[in-house]
Amino acid sequence: MNEPVIPAEMRDLLRAQWHSFVDRTSDLRPGLHAYACLLTADLWQAEALVQAALGEVFATLAQVDDEITNVRVLVYRGVTRLWMASSGQSKSAARRTALEHLECSLGAGDDELAAILQTCVEGVRKLRGGAAVQCAADDSNAATLFCDLYNTGDREGLLALTLENAMVGNIGTDVQWGREGHRSRYSWFDGSLGGHPEWPRKFRFESQRAQVRTFCGKPVVLVFRTRRGEEALENVIHIDAEAGRIGELRSYSFCPQTIAAVAAHFDLNVRTGGYRYPTPEPAGRY
DSSP, X not given: OXXXXXXXXXHHHHHHHHHHHHHHTGGGHHHHHHHHHHHHSOHHHHHHHXXXXXXXXXHHHTTOOSOOOOHHHHHHHHHHHHHHHHSOSOHHHHHHHHHHHHHHHOOOOHHHHHHHHTSOXXXXXXXXXXXXXXXXXXXXXXXXXXXXXXXXXXXXXXXXXXXXXXXXXXXXXXXXXXXXXXXXXXXXXXXXXXXXXXXXXXXXXXXXXEEEEEETTEEEEEEEEXXXXXXXXXXXXXXXXXXXXXXXXXXXXXXXXXXXXXXXXXXXXXXXXXXXXOOSSTTOOO
């Protein structure tokens, strides 16, 4: 295996962009740190949480094609999501705790709180009232409905199934959120359903279908595509549901090791590619 080479000019560009990002988000840091302290009850863990969330948001912004809006939501969502993953609480209990602390430390309306907590406004109100807003069956039901819509090419149905503040995209390469992002020229929905007709013919498929399987105790969507008359697994999609709708969609199109592992588990024919869109130049277009 060859050691990756990061040239000095790339290093300097990355460092300059990171410092610019730090400057542009500095006004958020006092409130963000106070919120993290409430979540963790530990000064050092709070700072580590803030730093990890900022790094994750910086990487996320490098995968966005659309206009970047409401960075405050992104950084607070990052802190919340990372804390919830390590809190040891159930999803509903962790969200309820996060909501309590957000309302103490952040002057935000229900729309913004819903975006940070990756739920709907009704979900915020239910959390405030002590009710659960998600159960295990939600993910399975949403995945099944997703497959029905996907297999008929129903773009508008898929958009209606997806919360407007949902994060949607291919892991490691692109992400969209918000009404405009989900409907933009380069949205995941258009690319996945349409097969990128602007790409060279060698990258186009003849047909595709999706089905739900249970993997490691959770529902996943498997996407099979036929090329040159041979069908193979090409994508795995994980859906987190909120009140029966898509709260987050993670597509693993450019994660070949993950796709291959799922295919091996089910003994399926598999076809994988690289780690980004197959354009000649990074971030280029056909």
